[in-house]
Amino acid sequence: MSFHRMWRDLAPLGRDPRTGGYRRHAWTPADAECRAWFRAEAERRALAYEVDRNGNQWAWHGDPTVGDAVVTGSHLDSVPDGGAFDGPLGVVSAFAALDELLSRGARFTRPLGIVNFGDEEGARFGLACVGSRLTAGHLTREQAFALTDADGTTLPAALAAAGHDPEAIGPDPERLARIGAFVELHVEQGRALDLTDHPVGVAAAIWPHGRWRFDFHGEANHAGTTRLADRRDPMLPYAATVLAAREAARSAGAVATFGKVAVEPNGVNAVPSLVRGWLDSRAADRTTLDRVVSAVERAARDHADRHRVRLAVTRESFTPVVEFAHALRDELGRLLTRDGTRPPVPVLATGAGHDAGILAGSVPTAMLFVRNPTGVSHSPAERATEDDCLAGVAALTDVLEGLACR
Template identity: 50%
Template sequence: MDTVTSLLDSIADVGRDPGRGGYTRPVYSAAERDLRAWFTEQAGRRGLAVETDRNGILWAWWGEPQRGALVTGSHLDSVPGGGAFDGPLGVASALVAVDLLKARGVQPNRSLAVTVFPEEEGSRFGVACLGSRLLTGAIDADRARNLKDDDGNSLADVARINGLDPQHLGRDEDALGRIGDFVELHVEQGRGLGEDGPAVAVGSSILGHGRWKLSICGQGNHAGTTLMEDRRDPMVAAAQVVLAVKQVAAQTKDARATVGRLQPVPGGTNVIASRVDLWLDVRHPQDEVTAQLVEAIHGKAQKIAAFEGCQATLAEESFSGTVHFDAALQRQVQNALPGAPVLPTGAGHDAGVLAGFVPSAMVFVKNPTGISHSPEEHVEDADADAGAGALADVLEALL
């Protein structure tokens, strides 16, 4: 029987990033397509019938597709230079859990599906959990079709190239109705379980969070001929805004605010930029506080930009309010995993999007250092096995 580690080892060379370290597996890249093919092959080996729905979500069925099925799974795409476990751990664990259920002689009284959601990280088109948002209608289909990656490719064009009809992207009542309960296993992206804690925990909630694009416009010019006093340099303003983001968040308990990406235009070494785009991630347990934080950051950015002779504009790219998982399903998961601690998470997940539409739950597997979205992300082999066993216990109880 495969282990979680052996399955992850079989894809260890897919999407390696020699520059950043770790893995870069944006949706519908060659690496992510290879992973989708790997999943299809592994599901087939287990006698699971695989289909791709109109939003590009993979479904591997044990039993006939039907309404009210038990569904588990995660994603295979990654952030740039991400770790080996964020996403693939949940997929590999779901496949091993199926093996364990079959070895136990479990005869499901309803269908079970293992899913792979595309573009969970939002690293290509800028909207996190895009696959589950499309499925549920949480994002407008026309807006989604017009999303573009850094090379100017629209989601509609990329979907078409990958065998999807872009006109059919969007809320899928039939597919959504097939989910009776959804359980997602994921590597813990924090230190809630600690280095010496138990291998698994049960998720309770997801912190409200969103992404905003802040653009600072100035005057592009020559780096050698433009005197310092004559400059309207948006990069100078952008540097001050990054510091202001930290200062604003540090003044509010439980707030997190990050500038993880900054892009000057045109980006030449000997060129004063004409525009700098910053992407802002803000999170807080209370959605109204998140809004206040963003407003405060925007206000500071406008003042900083004006002082440098520039202008600052803000646009929301995505937002998900704080999610509390279904209480009844959470109790069932806890009953199947007695003694497992209950933890909130500050990371977004497809389970959080689905929670607004179907009963959803999460199981977290210990990450000793708490580091994620980094090559240093880690799960011990024994904890990975324990996670798959825990997921099998949960699925058996729900089946």
């Protein structure tokens, strides 16, 4: 089956041999290898291949300019030491589903597109879904040009180094106008499906979520000679804020994580002058999320004042709750149950952001989830069984046939 060959060919690209995780960061050599793989798969099937103004890759069966196209796909980039399935499963499954439809002799009545959105994870520049945000107009050129990675490389410089024109980036309403429906298949990032007998589920909504940067400014000093009473150590209020975030999230039924931290001057024998931490928080609704983040900020300011440390908090990104198009979601359920001849599939919400969520304000979108037996994601331990992956391909095939081949 084509799925197995594609999965085998893609598996070694960008994999760290020490950790077994993936480092497919946007606009790096590993990302370029993945993009070359996508183009080769498009050309293998004689699909019309193109790269849009924001670096997203497209492969088309049929003429997309006629409009009302059905599009599927996901992303190929990863978080640091990410798993094999987050993103790539949706892209590989898209090509495999098309192969199955062609082998059935399906008659397409709508164009079918397969997409690889660029920089979905935001691992390099700190903002998720850059390719889809730019396309949908949720990220301005000015904001995009201000993005830098940990080495100080700007997004425009990275794009130029990868052979793309940074001056071309920006909203792409004409391309979005071609799309009648977008369906993204993704490995589940959680265990909701594992607690059922179902290998595949349908997404109901994406929780509102955002990222906030907490800058604790203290005073650099000698770790061996500075009295504890004389220190303005920003590490102390930062550490207390991490614990406060956990408690605020627990009490609200939400999630909050400080998963990234930068320290200056970052010396073993030095009291830091700056501790910068990034908070990721998500909740079932905007009111709860605001309450959690406000509680974390209040705690951070109290602890900073206690240690004579200055605090600055900056919201770097925010995505409101996404309710997927009910009509399309219900249509997926109908197609997967074959009008009631199969058991209904679970419909579940998720706390993870996706390109489908970004596009939801512009085109009808829906998502399919494939069971993850451990619930682990953003880790080399991320898993999905072969049988469940193939069940995902079969489900996506049925959905695409019902939407594009009627």
